[in-house]
Amino acid sequence: MTHLAHLRTVLWTLVVVAALSATGLYVYANTRPQPTGGLGSGDYQLVTASGTPFTRESLNGSPSLVFFGFTHCPDVCPTTLAEITAWYEALGDEAKDLKAYFVTVDPERDTAEIVGDYVAWTGHVTGVTGSLSEVEKAARAWAVYYEKVPIEGGDYTMDHTASVFLLDAKGDFQGTIAYREDAKVALEKLRKLLG
Template identity: 70%
Template sequence: MAALARIRTGLWALVAVVAVAAAGFYAYTSMTSSAEAAGLGHGDYQLHTVGGEAFTRDSFNGHPSVLFFGFTHCPEVCPTSLAEIASWYETLGDEAKNLNAYFVTVDPERDTAAVLSDYVAWTGKVTGVTGDPAEIEKATKAWAVYAAKVPLDGGDYTMDHTASVFLLDNKGEFSGTIAYREDNATALGKLRNLLAKS
């Protein structure tokens, strides 16, 4: 009986140690994630809109924004995301009058200002952003966006890239994301929350 009691006590001690370790790991990862999120977008990139205006980190100051990284030859994700952004504006109406939207290309070699301007024009709301490849790379790194060229048969290529929409408050600070094809009601709730805080 005494041996059994010692084993039981030892097992409970082990459970306690594991629980404390798990709690510590959770706290560490939460703090790390928060710290990383707080630094999103804080980079020294020099891009320009399709209208020729400078586009930098400071361009987000003064208004809430949605930000998406994509490319004009994108077969599905980008046109779908643009359509969703346009539908959010339509649903929100005057609620979104101060909300800005930006589409930053991850394929600056093909997405000139003229090409990108035509691509986003139909939305009536989204501003296209492009720039030199080196500056685009700085921007993707600042936002922790994955973007990689994928060769296709015949010498052409496509791009793999992060498909989330970034939400920024009126100080240009990261405020969350909307996932690709996220439930529309959930997306609108996130946008309304963003607008209420900005």
């Protein structure tokens, strides 16, 4: 009987510890300071390939896709642009209000004209660039990693986050589509976003 009583005491102790932990997590989650803005919020002043100002407010009014990359990208960026184009084709009229933006992380080389030419073949994606400092502010606001990486011959490439950000018509972050994510899964996410 003593063994059973000891086991009962241990089990009740575990129940009390679990209850206290749950209470602590609840209090923490409901009392911690909430961020003042969502992902992408910030004071950055970029410009589209056509010369239109591009700020966080530019993402209000229509569901949007936002992707950070660069025009000298050997694989991730052209693949992602091809996938975005395929999503538009698969969605057809469902995507009539969907906007897509390609924001460069290499503004030293990617002028408005260059980034505009780079995305023109898609028929759907708007190229976005800006000064080094404004691109840095935008990347920080979106929690996008990017880094200049020297390569042989004195040139460089860029490492960068490869996800596509999804925003609803209010400009609120709704998730991401990962690089090379299954097309069916990506389309499900987009239909949910557009619905």
